[in-house]
Amino acid sequence: MRRWNGWGDDQFNLELPKEGQRFLDERVGSAVPLADVSLEQVCTQVPDSRLPPNPACIDAAEDRVRHARGQSLADWLAMRSGDFGVFPDGVAYPESSLDVQALLQYADENGIALIPYGGGTSVAGHINPVAGDQPVLTVDMGRMNRLIDLDRESQIATFGAGTPGPLVESQLRALGYTLGHFPQSFELS
Template sequence: MKRWNGWGNANTDYPVPPAALEYLTKRLGPLDPTPDAAKQTLLAAVGESRLPAHRRVDASAETRLRHARGQSTPDWVDMRYGRADTFPDGVAFPETDEDVRDLLTYARNAGAHVIPYGGGTSVVGHITPLQTDAPVLTLSLERMRRLLDLDETSHLATFQAGVAGPELEEQLKARGYTLGHFPQSFEYSTLGGWIATRSSGQQSYHYGRIEGLFAGAQLETPRGRLEIKPVPASAAGPDVREMLLGSEGRLGVITQAKVRVRRVPEAEGFFGVFFPSWEQG
C-alpha cells in the first residue's frame, strides 16, 4: 500500500545511510528531526462530507485523507506535520466510461467541483482541494486500467486511462510490445495523467515524450463525450489532440487513450560513466 504521507510503499523503510547522516551532521550540526503527525490527528481534521450519497462515492475520512494531496514538498509538509486543512468531500471510483459520465452528472447536480485523479503523483498542486463553499468530488480512475485493444497492423494500443506505468508495460509485454515511456513517477503515475500533464522523463529519450506516442483519446466532459480519432496530421484548423495534451483536466476526464507502441527490443543496455574527481569529469 502507498504511504499516506509521502512517496513509496508503506512496507518499505528508507533509513538514512550512515555516510549521508555523517555528511548532514557536519554541514548542518546536530539533527533533531520533528516527529511525523499521527494519522489519527489528520483523520480527526476531516469534516463531514457535503456530498449526497452515491453508490460509487466513498466519503470515509481515510479515503478522503489519502486523496487530499499530491507528492510535492508542500504536500509532504502538509501531511507529515499535520497541516492539511482541505480534503475532498468524497472520492469516486468509476470502472467504465458510463460510470464517469454518470458521476459528472451527479457532480453537476450537487454543485460540486471535480478533480480527476490518476496516480496522485502531482507535484504542482493539481489534486489539492481549494477552500470553497462548493463540495469537492475527487474522481479516481484507479479501477480503469485494462488494455482494451491492440491493433498489430498500425501498432496502436487502446487502454483505459487509469492504468499505471508498470501494469501498462506488463500488459503490452505479454503481447510482445512496449510503450517505452518512463517518467520518474512511472511506478504510480497513469497513462491519462501522462497525457493531461504532457509527461516527459529522463528515461524516455529513446521512445520519446508522451506527445509523440499519444494518438487519440476518449474523454467525458460536462457537455458530453468527446472522441479524438487517431487520424493523420492535418493543416485544417486547430489540432484537438494537441489541445488535450497538457490540459490538466480542464477539458474533461480522459477515460481511454490510444498510444503508439513498438515491439519489445531483443536486448536493452543501461550505461553509467563515473569520474574519479569533479575536475576530470
C-alpha cells in the same frame, strides 16, 4: 505497500548514516524533524462531507485523506506533519465511461467541483482541493485500468485512464509489445 503519506514502502526504513547527517549539518544546519503523524491521527481531522447522497461517492475519512494531496515537497510536508488543510468531500471510483458520465451529471446538477485523480503523483497541486463553499469530489480513475484497444499495424494502444505504468507494460507484454518508457513515477503514473 505504498506509504500513506509519500513515496516508498511502509515495510522499508533506511536510516541516514552518521556521515550523511554530518554532511547535512555542515551545509544546511541542524533542524528539528517534523512530527510524523499517523494516518489515524489525520483521519480525525476530516470534516463531515458536504456532498448530497450518492451511492457512487465514498465519504470515509481514510479515502478522503489518501486523495487530499499529491507528491510535491509541500504535499509531503503537509502529509508528514498532519497539516493537510482541505480534504475532498468524497471520492468516487468509476469503472466505466458510463460511471464517469453519471458522476459528471451528478456534479453538474449539485454544483460539485470534480478533481480527476490518476496515480496521485501530482507535483503541481492540481489534485489538492482548495478551500471554498463548493463541495469537492475526487474521481479516482484507478479502476479504469485495462487495455481497451491495440492497433497492431500502427502500434497504438488505448488504455483506461487509470492504468499505471507497470500494468500498461504487463498487458502489452502479454501481446508481445512494450511501451518502453519508464519515467520516475512509472509505478504510479
